[in-house]
Amino acid sequence: MQVLKFGGTSVGSIDRIQNVAAIIDEISQTEKQLAVVVSAMAGETDRLVALYRSLGVSIETREYDLLVASGEQASVALLSAALRKRGKKSTPLLGFQAGFVTDQKHSKAKIQNIETQHIQNLWADGSIPIIAGFQGVDAAGEITTLGRGGSDTSAVALAAALGADVCDIYTDVSGVYTADPRICPEARRIPILSFEECMELASLGAKVLHPRCVELGAKYRIPIRVINTFNRGECTVIKQMDSEDKGLESPVVTALSHDHNMILVTVHKAKNAVQDYARLFGPLSDKGVIIDIISNSAPDAQGFFDLSFSCPKEDIVNVETLLKKFGQEYTVRSGLSKVALVGTGMRTHSGVAARVFRILAEQSIPVFCTSSSEISLTCVVPSELVEKTIQSLHKGFELGNP
């Protein structure tokens, strides 16, 4: 039993839809229980969202969801028609027809339950369900959408609900790479990645899969394969590492990710760590500002310390408004980017930070802030040095060699 998901670029034109129909036709020769989840045609959701935004209304409405859900409605209809043309029996299903029940949070609904009876009936009838991703229906019968990473999340959630063996995410890249190949020509596809590494990479800026869908895969232990629709020979398998994989020595660093869109705020001479954090971060969280890296200096002789945190660039107005109320001297630095090293091997290997700083020092790359988790190390560097940083670290940690 298999769930296939095709992204927007994979169904971006009639030719591409016909190509996807051929892939489904081929797989269905050997796999009888197949469910297909489809995104809107590339550019369509953006077009609809732009129309909506020009009205100047909040997106957290049933109107927004009804509008953007029409994008997937068109693509499932076209894909099912392309399969019909090939003589293949399939049934296009909107989110609500496929049994996706969500909460009522318009534009960012969460899947509560998937009633798979309809899909099971279609299988019994020899028909392939072609399901609109990204959408569902709430208890009141209103159409909802899932927000960012929605279609991938639909696919993995469906695989979990059906108890599928695997969820294949067809997209326009051949998997997850050791670094962005546009920045780092030596970057190499990673054949197998653990859920936790993938989640770290996604959270730290790699764009292949949304953390939400990886989290779901990890929770229900559904292996996710990232496959290039236009070159199906290569892929990355994201899975729970089991005994077989544990036999291998994990590399210290598996991959690098980066994210351009950030500012670094430093509050000078804060005094009472816990209280100050609460006074500052509480209101920021109320405004929906996502605080990423937090770091503080050790207190000086008078007990004062500097507190730094990073957040997305678009939140700068909210942040400055609150900092002014906070009443403490502060600095806001923009033009900065994150570069992160991720790898489960970092758990058992010491000296990663030392190696990173040595490599960066050799290249005269200044680091404004660092942060680490059990399996990642993040450095904040000037945006104009991101490429150089990634190239140096990729080479320094020999990520180009399998």
Add this chain to the structure above:
Amino acid sequence: MQVLKFGGTSVGSIDRIQNVAAIIDEISQTEKQLAVVVSAMAGETDRLVALYRSLGVSIETREYDLLVASGEQASVALLSAALRKRGKKSTPLLGFQAGFVTDQKHSKAKIQNIETQHIQNLWADGSIPIIAGFQGVDAAGEITTLGRGGSDTSAVALAAALGADVCDIYTDVSGVYTADPRICPEARRIPILSFEECMELASLGAKVLHPRCVELGAKYRIPIRVINTFNRGECTVIKQMDSEDKGLESPVVTALSHDHNMILVTVHKAKNAVQDYARLFGPLSDKGVIIDIISNSAPDAQGFFDLSFSCPKEDIVNVETLLKKFGQEYTVRSGLSKVALVGTGMRTHSGVAARVFRILAEQSIPVFCTSSSEISLTCVVPSELVEKTIQSLHKGFELGNP
């Protein structure tokens, strides 16, 4: 109680959708029971149909209906959002949510029933229902669409089901004219038109309303107003003529219509009228060819006669294939157009035909075939003389004078 319907050009851009929201807002100040039916944004249905057709699949499928129904889904969502922005409470409804139940004929479904309870509930709740025209749901829960004239038909059918006082069709022209103003600059808007005149005009080529929707208005006696969205001062009211209107002397001819797209077929020396008609028109009807005008000459001394009929130009291949099987000598003329005179006054006035032929003879316009109903007279003329024909008849019957 009022049903408003806005066509594709009326909601063709965000600015226009905001304009429509302003109109609804204004009308809702005095009219509390208001239902709004909306078409897809101009060009959107054509875009979706072109995508579908490029797959080379029949349109009589659930995939086609699901696809094209997404056009109205987008426009009701946007219009409802524009009303929200104005602080006006409304609810976007897809065809199935609004209670439109149809038969199962995909791409040309007929409305069987409208369950208006949801709309009544919204009124009780102070919300204006914004309804996707052109679509419904069949007994199996599949989304269907109504085919040509669909959104107008949705609106008039809803007005009938609700028992509304009037159905207002907002479009991009100021009503029905005595002739096409692009061809005949003297053409005048007709303030009041009977259902039967409007139906004749629509059947004979005038594009303002589809005959299907006018027929429904006539059946349920729902007055239809054709209003210009961009200039609401003027309109045409289409209604059952009652005692008040009967006081007026009906003009002999109310309006002219024309249709460019036809061929005229003449079968020579047919012998047995009824049998030959059956042998020829049966198979043509099976092929879906719509025969329009039929006329035959009186039989000659041997009992032979010539049989002529007109049909749409695109059917020429089907027609010629069948004529070859029919085995009788035939002529096919293309480059012909219909010009029709319509008016309830023709019932009681003789001499219309004589006047028509006198006018056309003065202009040396040849007539290849004629046909008449109780309230219309149709002439087939060379396409290059259509403008001249219309201008001459418009002048000859003084249609420019109220």
